[in-house]
Amino acid sequence: MSDYRHNPAAIANLVRDGQVHRDVYTDPDLFTLEMERLFANSWVYVGHASQVPNTADFITTTIGTQPVVMVRHADGSVRVLHNRCPHKGTRVANEPCGNAGRFFRCPYHAWSFRTDGSLAAIPLPGGYEKTDFKESPAALGMTKVRHVHDYRDFIFAKLSDAGLGFEAYFGDSLSSLDNMIDRSPVGKLEVAGGVLRYLHRCNWKMLVENLTDTTHPMVAHECSAGTAVEIGRRQPEGAPRHPAVEIYAPFVAPYQFYEGMGIRVWPNGHGHTGVSHSIHSDYSAIPGYFEQMVAAYGEARAKSILDTNRHNTVYFPNMTMKGPIQALRIFKPIAVDKTLVESYTFRLVGAPDKLLERSILYSRLINAPTSVVGHDDLEMYERAQDALQSNGNQWINMQRLYDPAEAQQPTATANGTTEWQMRNQFRAWTQAMTAAA
Amino acid sequence: MADAQPVPRLDPGNDGSRVTTPSAADLIGFVLHETRLIDEQRFDEWLDLFTEDGRYWMPLEMDQTDPILHNSLFYDDKLLLRIRVERLKSAKTYSQKPKSRCHHVLQTPVVDTLDPAAGRYETWTPFHYIETRLDEQTLLAGWSRHVLTLDRGRLRMKLKRIDLVNCDSAFGNIQLFM
Numbered sequence: 001m002s003d004y005r006h007n008p009a010a011i012a013n014l015v016r017d018g019q020v021h022r023d024v025y026t027d028p029d030l031f032t033l034e035m036e037r038l039f040a041n042s043w044v045y046v047g048h049a050s051q052v053p054n055t056a057d058f059i060t061t062t063i064g065t066q067p068v069v070m071v072r073h074a075d076g077s078v079r080v081l082h083n084r085c086p087h088k089g090t091r092v093a094n095e096p097c098g099n100a101g102r103f104f105r106c107p108y109h110a111w112s113f114r115t116d117g118s119l120a121a122i123p124l125p126g127g128y129e130k131t132d133f134k135e136s137p138a139a140l141g142m143t144k145v146r147h148v149h150d151y152r153d154f155i156f157a158k159l160s161d162a163g164l165g166f167e168a169y170f171g172d173s174l175s176s177l178d179n180m181i182d183r184s185p186v187g188k189l190e191v192a193g194g195v196l197r198y199l200h201r202c203n204w205k206m207l208v209e210n211l212t213d214t215t216h217p218m219v220a221h222e223c224s225a226g227t228a229v230e231i232g233r234r235q236p237e238g239a240p241r242h243p244a245v246e247i248y249a250p251f252v253a254p255y256q257f258y259e260g261m262g263i264r265v266w267p268n269g270h271g272h273t274g275v276s277h278s279i280h281s282d283y284s285a286i287p288g289y290f291e292q293m294v295a296a297y298g299e300a301r302a303k304s305i306l307d308t309n310r311h312n313t314v315y316f317p318n319m320t321m322k323g324p325i326q327a328l329r330i331f332k333p334i335a336v337d338k339t340l341v342e343s344y345t346f347r348l349v350g351a352p353d354k355l356l357e358r359s360i361l362y363s364r365l366i367n368a369p370t371s372v373v374g375h376d377d378l379e380m381y382e383r384a385q386d387a388l389q390s391n392g393n394q395w396i397n398m399q400r401l402y403d404p405a406e407a408q409q410p411t412a413t414a415n416g417t418t419e420w421q422m423r424n425q426f427r428a429w430t431q432a433m434t435a436a437a
Numbered sequence: 438m439a440d441a442q443p444v445p446r447l448d449p450g451n452d453g454s455r456v457t458t459p460s461a462a463d464l465i466g467f468v469l470h471e472t473r474l475i476d477e478q479r480f481d482e483w484l485d486l487f488t489e490d491g492r493y494w495m496p497l498e499m500d501q502t503d504p505i506l507h508n509s510l511f512y513d514d515k516l517l518l519r520i521r522v523e524r525l526k527s528a529k530t531y532s533q534k535p536k537s538r539c540h541h542v543l544q545t546p547v548v549d550t551l552d553p554a555a556g557r558y559e560t561w562t563p564f565h566y567i568e569t570r571l572d573e574q575t576l577l578a579g580w581s582r583h584v585l586t587l588d589r590g591r592l593r594m595k596l597k598r599i600d601l602v603n604c605d606s607a608f609g610n611i612q613l614f615m
Contacts, residue, residue, distance in 0.1 A: 192506070193506060194497045194498060194507050194508045195508075196508060196510075197605075197606070197608070198607065198608065198609075199607045199609045200609075201609065220531070222529050223524050223527040223529040223530040223531070224524050227524045227527060230523070231520055231523060232516075242516055244517055244520070248520075340607055353506060356506055360505070360506065360507070360508045363508060364508055364509065364510075364511075364512065368508075368510060369510065369607075369608035369609060369610060370510045370511050370611045372521060372524055374610070375532040375610050376531065376532060378532070378610060379531050379532035380531070
């Protein structure tokens with residue numbers, strides 16, 4: 001066991017060219033340091049503005065392991081507050097979503113707060129008159145998260161004053177969010193269809209790495225996607241392809257398909273699969289939708305938006321989205337070996353409901369706790385989480401298509417089966433984990 | 438002396454006879470039989486209890502009415518159920534190495550609708566369900582609603598709706614059927 005907190009060299013030594021030490025997935029102290037150094041200094045996705053349409057609407061969530069509330073302030077902006085009362089620490093907003101009314105009011109002693117977190121009132125204020133209460137942190141109310149950025153209704157926050165600004169942190173990776181938003185003829189999304197919540201007994205990074213792992217689907221998902229294809233073949237001649245078979249089938253596409261689709265990496269750990277095409281490229285057209293897009297954007301621009309079929313985009317550390325099916329997942333770290341996956345779907349405002357129907361179907365088939373594809377994946381993560389206890393070999397291999405020159409290429413596209421994006425994530429991880437030490 | 442309770446016929450009509458007007462006891466017998474097929478993992482026989490357009494629905498929220506534009510834990514037609522059943526048999530289904538087992542405890546089903554004229558029969562059944570694999574055991578509880586119809590003289594499920602009491606909780610794997 002190393003004392004990682006006070007030994008940045010030991011942390012740096014966990015990540016080598018093409019391999020990482022298992023402690024990054026299993027060591028509770030490293031998990032604590034990830035919350036302090038990686039999650040606090042990164043722009044973390046919090047929620048979507050459509051979840052809080054009216055003044056004082058809120059959702060409760062976490063950034064890393066810290067409880068926050070995202071709320072629509074009286075001035076119309078979306079604010080993020082630490083969700084604890086400055087008095088005794090009680091969580092102030094408790095429901096997944098709701099409306100605070102005029103004030104957030106702590107249920108313990110009725111301290112109340114405006115929707116920007118500032119202290120509105122305390123009962124029996126005279127009790128503090130002869131104290132220096134005004135100088136205490138409690139006088140500031142619910143602590144504001146100072147760095148909040150609203151990118152086309154996607155709300156990100158950074159807990160710490162350290163770290164890069166929003167634009168510098170995400171750079172060109174925002175093009176994936178743009179493509180998803182532009183798929184609405186009016187350029188607007190709404191969260192719709194509920195949220196699927198799937199508990200994983202594994203480290204959060206295994207899930208993020210799997211997003212650009214393109215050599216597992218034809219193996220791990222053969223039993224589910226392969227079975228779906230086989231049963232699809234038994235359908236009567238001429239029958240329309242079952243929408244579920246259409247979704248499952250590309251998971252068992254051959255290696256060449258995944259090699260050819262390409263992977264793009266961006267600075268700061270972001271990247272995506274599906275540069276030229278993806279598993280989402282061959283879905284049936286939804287009647288009327290293309291015409292709406294042409295009317296909104298003109299034919300050339302509409303085609304350009306709809307011909308971009310990126311697969312998974314990783315917004316490091318813990319968010320991913322799929323433009324072509326308007327779905328977003330957050331990987332919420334709970335403990336070193338426990339992660340909550342939340343799957344959200346979006347309505348494309350101004351587009352046919354059939355698109356939302358497909359987003360919902362996809363999320364249920366692939367990302368629900370009842371999903372056979374989800375079962376295939378979670379089995380692999382859990383087996384790894386357990387078997388990494390082995391001391392026989394303490395390293396995880398990430399050498400596929402490794403080129404030493406890649407460290408000098410912060411932005412690049414490569415063969416779709418490279419593990420470059422996983423290495424890219426670990427370069428960002430190492431930087432965050434050692435910079436603040 | 439009280440009248441003798443009618444003996445439920447399990448899967449009435451399956452013996453080659455044709456049922457024309459199922460009794461309340463027949464409906465209850467059907468639910469017991471259907472559950473037993475799941476617990477004994479006789480999934481091919483279980484699939485046969487659905488009509489061709491039958492659905493297996495587990496909503497994501499209480500009192501959910503829309504299975505299309507609101508997500509669910511399950512909203513399977515027969516093809517999707519068949520994919521699950523065939524997958525459970527596959528030698529490459531690693532999440533079933535070793536296999537899961539499941540166990541139901543049912544409260545006596547309540548017959549909500551017995552309408553031979555409309556051909557509609559509905560029951561409501563509170564249950565506890567346990568799914569186990571390796572050293573893990575998950576306990577879930579809820580209510581199942583069966584919407585049954587007569588199909589060539591046999592009772593068949595048009596809909597089995599399962600409302601979990603904690604439908605909006607975060608779950609680990611749910612690999613078998615309730």
